[in-house]
Amino acid sequence: MSLKKHIRFITVKTVGQYINFLSYVRPQKAVALSYALFSQPRIGRLNKSSLPKVLQNTETETFHHNEHHFQTYIWKGNETKILLVHGWESNSARWKKTLPHLQKSGSTIIAIDAPAHGQSSGKEFNVPLYAQFINKAVEKYQPTIIIGHSIGGAACVYHQYLFPNTSINKMVILGAPSDLKTLMDNYVSMLSLNSKISSLLENRFLTNFNFKVEDFSGKKFASNINVPGLIAHDISDKVVAFEEGKKIASKWKNSQFIETNGLGHGMHDDELYQKVIDFLFDEQNK
Structure with a gap:
């Protein structure tokens, strides 16, 4: 040690x-x-005056929800909109490696800062509040695709369970916990x-x-989801056990599961991203 x-x-x-x-x-x-x-997350905050480079030249919008506010960042593209939902002790800059792959599709990409993360307000993070933030963003931007990493993925599953009738018609969940x-x-x-x-x-x-x-179980929530889903989890994930991803996939009727090896919890990989793009934009998957 x-x-x-x-x-x-x-x-x-x-x-x-x-x-x-x-x-x-x-x-x-x-x-x-x-x-x-x-x-309460210890890291993941962002300072407006010193944003990471990937977030600097974006359109931003601050939403108010009850006593909270949360931040979004927009990379403008075509009418297809993708909403990105990050995980614990992170922020919207975590999508830096993902963006180039998604931008090849020409889509408009929107990232959201979670409660108590990035430039969003609060000290406490919880999935029910995150799901409310997600819903406000979905109502405003009308994305057809949502991609969530880690507990952000769990929040996406919970959001879809709470609000099944939205603009979202495809979901990608990366390294997410279930229970x-x-x-x-x-x-x-x-x-x-x-x-x-x-x-x-x-x-x-x-x-x-x-x-x-x-x-409070992603496995239970997923059993009610009807939109197509792609769930990917790494067998060497030391943050969220591989079995958690399998639990979600086991009950999600219209889903496919990808097992990766050697990507850890971050799940950044060109080959995986290509599979995500194929799932999202291949005509056969529409």
Whole structure:
């Protein structure tokens, strides 16, 4: 184990021990802290005055939704519109390697910054709020294609479940998790949190979002999706387990699954992108 990883391991375990201690003396503070660590990204913010080069010469639009605002970036093209939805601790600049492949089609491309990411507002990220942001963008831009990476892919699946009758007629999901329960179990395990905190966290989700953790499942949501989908996942993904992608594909009736090897979680690859383009624009797939 490298020194950096060793220090991180010690830090993570120490935080877990502290939360476990708090669970006995101040349980509400313990659950607030553990929920914040789970839902608040540490990186991914963007500063308007120093945007990454790929986002600098775009048309931008800021949307307001209740007390939130979120940012979009537009690369102008033809009438076909593609909406890009990034993942955890990232932002719209993550599509830098994807853009040239999509732009060959001549399409107009729109990227969205997630809650608490990029130039969007807030401290907390959650999929239900992200799905609302996505829906506002879908209503405004009327994209026919949506592409989501990682938890952005999970948000796309949830969005399609909530709002099945939109302009979207094709979806691409890259390296996405399926089950919130799996994410939660991994988080609890990583911090070695006790069963009391685990239970309190699950209750927090029930209170905040009115669903049980085990019911928030991309596999379940996908079983109601009718638009064609392409799901790709890498067998060496160390961030989101390969089985998560397979779960989503197993219940999505009109979908195809691509297994990749050696791309990790990023899923950037010329060959994969060509398969995505073929799926999106091949006449036989329309």
